[in-house]
Amino acid sequence: MPKDFRATALERAIGRQLAGWRAERELSLTEAGQRVGFSSAKLSMMENAVQPSAPVDVMALGYVYKVPTPEWQAVMLRAQYAERARGRVANNGVNFDPAADFANLVFEATVLRVFSMDLVPTVFQLPGYTDAVMQSEDPVRTARLAMVREAWASRLGGREPLRVHAVFPEAVLWHAVGGPRLMKAQLLHLMEVSEHETVSVRVLPRTAGAYPAMGSPFTLLGFPHRQHNDVAYLETFIKGEYVEEPGLTARCAQRFESLEQVALGAGESLELIAEAVETVA
Template identity: 75%
Template sequence: MPKDFRATTLERAIGRQLAGWRNERELSLAEAGQRVGFSSAKLSTMENAVQPSAPVDIMALGYVYKVPTAEWQAVVLRAQHAEQARASAFHIAMNFDPAADFAELVFEATLLRVFTTDLVPTIFQLPGYTTAAMQTDNPVRTARTAMAREAWTARLGDKDPLTVQAVFPEAVLWQMVGGPRVTKAQLLHLIEVSEHPAVTVQVVPHGAGAYPAMGSPFTLLSFPHRQHNDVAYLETFLKSEYIEDPALTEQCRRRFEALQQLALDSDESLELIAEAASLADPANLAAIGAH
């Protein structure tokens, strides 16, 4: 294994697939390794993507696990592509959709730093808010948002829960997504999740003026393994992508830290969120309209 090996997200997805095959057959690492002629250590490093998975080794696992031919061949093709991409230092993931994979990274991460510009961060969104934001015409994106939210919710009860640091501009609080009732429920939920010790929410106030990464939302994920670099996740209504170049993810980290310095602290942010939730109450809106 190269000393400086860093697994790409494609290689990590391949590792999860290999582990899934073994778990479906209820085999331990030792049992599976014995069947295929691998050591438990080698199989573990393949599943955890701490070394590249050779296409021939994936083929052997597919045969031993009696995986349908078309299924293991698809994974072999991905491994071949990953191998070629690594050799050429060029990575375009064939048949690999970052938006579909994102929830898996949420499960694996230790730290998630998210900056949004128009909406409450995905993992904090209530279903009604998500549906309204997607204009009900994008069921695939709605489902993927739900997967990311569920992945984060599942981590809340962990011994070492995922640490989440979120920053967004004040305009997010005043955007009536789905109407006053949906917006108020969402803001109250945001206050609730902010009380969790692993969650930090900060708001960039209107008065701050221009700020770093303005108009460019991103999510930056960090992981426990040395072989897994930070990954930045970017999403638009057209496509999603992972950024894995360390120089680029470092730019994301610096901008996020600058946003944190510029934003209100947690207590001040919660006060502002509570104020927005109060004003989003339909009764208050009606009273304001009457005057």
């Protein structure tokens, strides 16, 4: 394993694919390892992206699991690219879509720092709110947003709930997305989720003027494993993009800290949301 290995999002997607193949065949780590000639520890580390998956090992697993040839070849090509590009985050030329993968990272993360500009953060959106935003123009993206929301909701009652820190401008509260009734329900939902001890909702007041990261929404994800660096996720209506270079994610973390310093406190933010609820017609 390379010294001080840090798995990229692509390498982690490869690990999940390997784990999925084994799960489909209902094999334990020990059984699968014996079949392919790996130790169960090595196989576990590959699946969890604690060590890189060598292309030859991916090929061996595909053969032993009797995975259709085009499927294992596609994953092997990803592993080859990851091997060549390790340390870089450029995913051009590989059929890997961060927008499609993002819900998986949300499920794996321990902390989510979200700065949204125009909308309630995706993880807190009601289904109707998401549908109103998308206006049925992009059913694939709507389904992906639903997966992100469900990934967070599934963690609420677990042993390791996902901590979410959200910051957004006050204007988000006054955009009657989907009409007054839906918007009121969305704001009430926002108040409800903010009561969870793992959730922080902070609002940037109109009086804040210019603020850090203005015009540049982002999500920063943190993970429990030392081998998994923070990942920043940026998205437009065209595509999603991962930023994984530590220097850049550190700048995102600094920006988010600055945003929290400018935003209202949790209590004041809740009061502002409650005011918006009463104002919605």
